[in-house]
Amino acid sequence: MATHGKRYQNALKEVNRDHLYPLAEAVALAKKLATAKFDETVEMHFRLGIDPRQSDQQVRSTVLLPNGLGKTVRVIVFADAAEDARRAEAAGADVIGDEQTIARIQNEGWMEFDAALAVPSMMAKVGRVARILGPRGLMPNPKAGTVVQPDDLERAIRELKAGRVEFRNDKTGNLHVPVGKASFQEQPLIENAQSILDAVQRQRPSSVKGSFIRRLVVTTTMGPGVRVEIGGGTTA
Numbered sequence: 658m659a660t661h662g663k664r665y666q667n668a669l670k671e672v673n674r675d676h677l678y679p680l681a682e683a684v685a686l687a688k689k690l691a692t693a694k695f696d697e698t699v700e701m702h703f704r705l706g707i708d709p710r711q712s713d714q715q716v717r718s719t720v721l722l723p724n725g726l727g728k729t730v731r732v733i734v735f736a737d738a739a740e741d742a743r744r745a746e747a748a749g750a751d752v753i754g755d756e757q758t759i760a761r762i763q764n765e766g767w768m769e770f771d772a773a774l775a776v777p778s779m780m781a782k783v784g785r786v787a788r789i790l791g792p793r794g795l796m797p798n799p800k801a802g803t804v805v806q807p808d809d810l811e812r813a814i815r816e817l818k819a820g821r822v823e824f825r826n827d828k829t830g831n832l833h834v835p836v837g838k839a840s841f842q843e844q845p846l847i848e849n850a851q852s853i854l855d856a857v858q859r860q861r862p863s864s865v866k867g868s869f870i871r872r873l874v875v876t877t878t879m880g881p882g883v884r885v886e887i888g889g890g891t892t893a
Contacts, residue, residue, distance in 0.1 A: 677886035680854060681847045683875040684836070688846060690880045691839035696727075697877040699839055699846055701853055703832035704872035706865055713864050716832065717825035719802050720856035724845035725820030727838035728771075732817050733758070734810060735775035735783050735797065741807045748811040749818060750774075754783070762786045768793070772817045774803050774810065794823060801825075820849075824857065832857065839877050850875065854887075 671690060678686065684699065691697045707714040734745035735754035742753045752758065752770055761767040763786050773790065775783050775797035783790075783797060790796035797803040801823045805813045824834045834857075836849045854873075861869045874882040 672881050672883055674884070677884050680850055680875075680885050680887075683883040683885045684847050684850050685843050687875045687877055687880060687883050688839050688841070688843060690883075691877040693877075693879040695878075697839040697879055699836040699841075699850075699875065699877050701832075701834045701836055701850060702874045702876065702882070703834075703857060703870055705826060705830045705832060706868045706871045707826060707830050707862060709826055709828055709830045711864070714862045715826060716857070716860045716862065717798075717800055717823075718856060718860050719821055719823045720834075720853055721816055722820035722822060722837070722849045722852055724837060724841065724849050726822070726835055727841060730772055730818050730820075731770045732814055733770040733773050734814070735759070735773065735779040736807070736810075737776075737779050737782070738807075741776050741778075741810070744807055744810050745774075745814065748814045750810075750814055754779075756782060759783065759786055762789055768795075770795070772803075772821075773797050774805055774813050774817070776807050776810070777804055780804060794825070822853070824853075836875070 672686065687699055705716060707716060709715070731751045733752040733754045734750040736742045736745055737755065745753055759782055766789070773795045780797065787796050802813065803823070822834060824832050826832055834853050836853065837846050857870065870887050873885040873887055875885055876882040
């Protein structure tokens with residue numbers, strides 16, 4: 658039986674590294690070339706033409722994937738009032754984050770959740786674990802739509818469980834966004850990928866000059882990268 662390294666090398670031969678593929682073709686090819694024995698995640702990796710040191714060139718938003726991510730999303734809702742906690746539980750929250758939960762995160766590093774929401778009145782307390790949640794992309798933030806009013810908890814929880822994904826550039830000006838599972842049919846993956854691309858393009862900072870998306874690659878967890886052609890935006 659071929660090792661993963663051999664399977665990867667065989668998959669790599671099927672990718673023209675000098676060619677820019679239309680998005681749908683890139684997604685289909687990346688799915689076809691998933692080589693691992695587990696269900697790999699299909700991912701989009703963007704190289705943006707931004708200066709990440711500039712506050713007005715940060716790219717951060719969310720996108721609701723039309724076909725979800727293919728996984729169960731465990732949602733924690735940080736809420737202090739009893740009524741807010743009841744609303745969150747009724748809406749399907751997996752964990753209600755109170756002061757004891759925050760202390761557990763702070764002291765034990767407990768992180769058994771995939772997405773986090775908070776009501777505004779709880780943010781001062783949640784701030785105590787910002788250094789833990791932030792690097793993992795789990796710190797509630799108004800710009801990302803994860804700090805919500807109590808009467809909006811039901812919608813926010815529903816969207817997170819359905820496949821709402823937050824994206825933000827890293828310190829080098831890159832974005833890394835999951836698209837779905839390699840086991841998905843092609844069309845749902847393509848629809849998710851197009852939704853992500855559209856969402857990223859809408860976040861172009863007004864101060865950015867020249868190409869906004871300089872490079873876009875579709876890949877899977879263990880597969881080769883497939884470069885994507887973006888009309889008027891992607892460079893070699």
